[in-house]
Amino acid sequence: MATIGYAAALEQFHPTELLHYCQLAETYGFRGVMAADHFQPWVPQQGHSAFVYAWMGALGTQTSHHFGPGVTCPSFRYHPAVVAQAAATLEAMFPGRFWLGLGSGEALNEHVVGGVWPEPVVRMEMLIESVEIIQKLLSGKKTRYRGRYFTMESVRLSTLPDTPPPIYIAATGPQTVRFTGRTCDGLITPGASIDKLKGILANFDTGAREAGRDPASLRRMLQIHLSWAETTEEALESALTEWPNGGMNFPKQDIRSPEDFAAMARLVRPEHFQGRVLISSDLEEHRDQLKTFLDLGFDAIYVHNVGRNQEAFLKAFEPVIKDLVGS
Numbered sequence: 001m002a003t004i005g006y007a008a009a010l011e012q013f014h015p016t017e018l019l020h021y022c023q024l025a026e027t028y029g030f031r032g033v034m035a036a037d038h039f040q041p042w043v044p045q046q047g048h049s050a051f052v053y054a055w056m057g058a059l060g061t062q063t064s065h066h067f068g069p070g071v072t073c074p075s076f077r078y079h080p081a082v083v084a085q086a087a088a089t090l091e092a093m094f095p096g097r098f099w100l101g102l103g104s105g106e107a108l109n110e111h112v113v114g115g116v117w118p119e120p121v122v123r124m125e126m127l128i129e130s131v132e133i134i135q136k137l138l139s140g141k142k143t144r145y146r147g148r149y150f151t152m153e154s155v156r157l158s159t160l161p162d163t164p165p166p167i168y169i170a171a172t173g174p175q176t177v178r179f180t181g182r183t184c185d186g187l188i189t190p191g192a193s194i195d196k197l198k199g200i201l202a203n204f205d206t207g208a209r210e211a212g213r214d215p216a217s218l219r220r221m222l223q224i225h226l227s228w229a230e231t232t233e234e235a236l237e238s239a240l241t242e243w244p245n246g247g248m249n250f251p252k253q254d255i256r257s258p259e260d261f262a263a264m265a266r267l268v269r270p271e272h273f274q275g276r277v278l279i280s281s282d283l284e285e286h287r288d289q290l291k292t293f294l295d296l297g298f299d300a301i302y303v304h305n306v307g308r309n310q311e312a313f314l315k316a317f318e319p320v321i322k323d324l325v326g327s
Helices: 015-027 052-062 080-093 107-113 120-138 174-183 194-210 232-242 258-265 283-296 310-325
Strands: 003-008 033-035 067-069 100-102 143-146 151-155 167-170 186-190 219-227 300-305
Touching: 003 015, 003 219, 003 310, 015 052, 015 310, 033 052, 052 067, 052 080, 080 100, 080 120, 080 151, 100 120, 120 143, 120 167, 120 174, 167 174, 174 186, 174 194, 186 194, 194 219, 194 283, 219 232, 219 283, 283 300, 283 310, 300 310
Parallel strands: 003 033, 003 300, 033 067, 067 100, 100 167, 167 186, 186 219, 219 300
Antiparallel strands: 143 151
């Protein structure tokens, strides 16, 4: 059954405040949380960057949500062995509720440890090695690894869940999407045009079939950013002030600081959000957009309202969610 979940923007809110919003989200029918893993906010205005793994432990105790990071890069700030340990611990504490979302990373969060920031193809190769290490460790076997990018001495995780958590990869490019279909448990992708999303899902299915897997057995997760407020003018102001990065229609993986994003944000105009962030006070418009994505075949959609009006947003969307997926 399809679900609509809440995208928890740790870039925007104090972690305690955000826990409250996740509790409210559960009350209003949202099922599941995708939690941003950021070392810095996109722009200084957003103002936060709490440590997602500490925060998810609190989330597990204070809600009944299924949850995971959207997404962790297991290649720079974290060695993949540390990511495997964190994932095993959370799934052991909250059986059947945790999933591990992985991606190839962005300089905004990863360059803080120094060193060369590699080209996309290298980051993809690093992600592949990281997934291999994490899967081996989560199997419970003693593992040694020596790859092109990562080395791990012989080690076994001692605290393990009964069943390893599913691993989902955030991807849009054809090669990464096919790799995900071949080797992992599901796909995470951001909102985009219908044609682009159809192509992404087709590549995902192709990858699964190449490995002799049934695509229908794998998870398809979508994260969308929208701006809702009681008036469209307020919704537009929120998008321009709080989420100008949503209007930047170019690759952002190489940008290193919130200040650089803020400088670029001065060039963002309302029309730049077209097709990227739905800005509207009309709940029917938002409902229709969500239904379109569900009809494409996504079985979990995580919604991020970019404004500060989270309580009003969660309450307003309750009937939308009930209409689309039930209570």
